Amino acid sequence: EVGYYTGLRRSEVIALSWDDIDFKNNYINVTHTQSVGLKSKDILNSPKTVSSKRSILVVDSLMKKLKKWKKKQKENKLYYGEFYINNYVDEKGIINHENGNTYDFVFRKENGRALVSSDIGRSMKMIKKDLNLPIKFHDLRHTHATILIENGAPLKAVQARLGHSKLDTTFNIYLHSTPAMEKEIIDILENIK
Secondary structure, X not given: OHHHHHOOOHHHHOOOEHHHEEOOOOEEXXXXXXXXXXXXXXXXXXXXXXXXXXXXXXXXXXXXXXXXXXXXXXXXXXXXXXXXXXXXXXXXXXXXXXXXXXXXXXOEOOOOOEOOHHHHHHHHHHHHHHHOXXXXXHHHHHHHHHHHHHXXXXXXXXXXXXXXXXXXXXXXXXXXXXXXXXXXXXXXXXXXX
């Protein structure tokens, strides 16, 4: 749901920490991305561009679900006790020992281990199979942008939300014609006097 409601890239979603979630003001702050580095080690990076580092206002329903998820993580931590995995990061990547800085990932497995890109890929494959649809995580980003534009969101605001440095990227790659948009064109033509 985070991908659908925010348009975040997969690498941005899995890099979110609880420090990035502003429950009081309903913002998600994009401060890192996660990628696979040397020796297939998952690492945290700065966002792709200056405009990729951003704050996104989100709907109340998503924030409520994130609060529930945070509570569930606390319950999991109590349940697993000393076997719960705390995640740390250093310049080499995400590590599971205390030689790095603590990083409190929003999305982790039940035992606390941070999710990585391949975990999301496996989940999307299961969804694709269950729904019999050719869907990828990145499609949520396109859907998010198209729904916003279709419903009258200013293109410049959508550009900022997606973290694009150029409006052309938003317009040429993420704007898809939909039946509702086609109907709107017909309505405009019908009403021309």
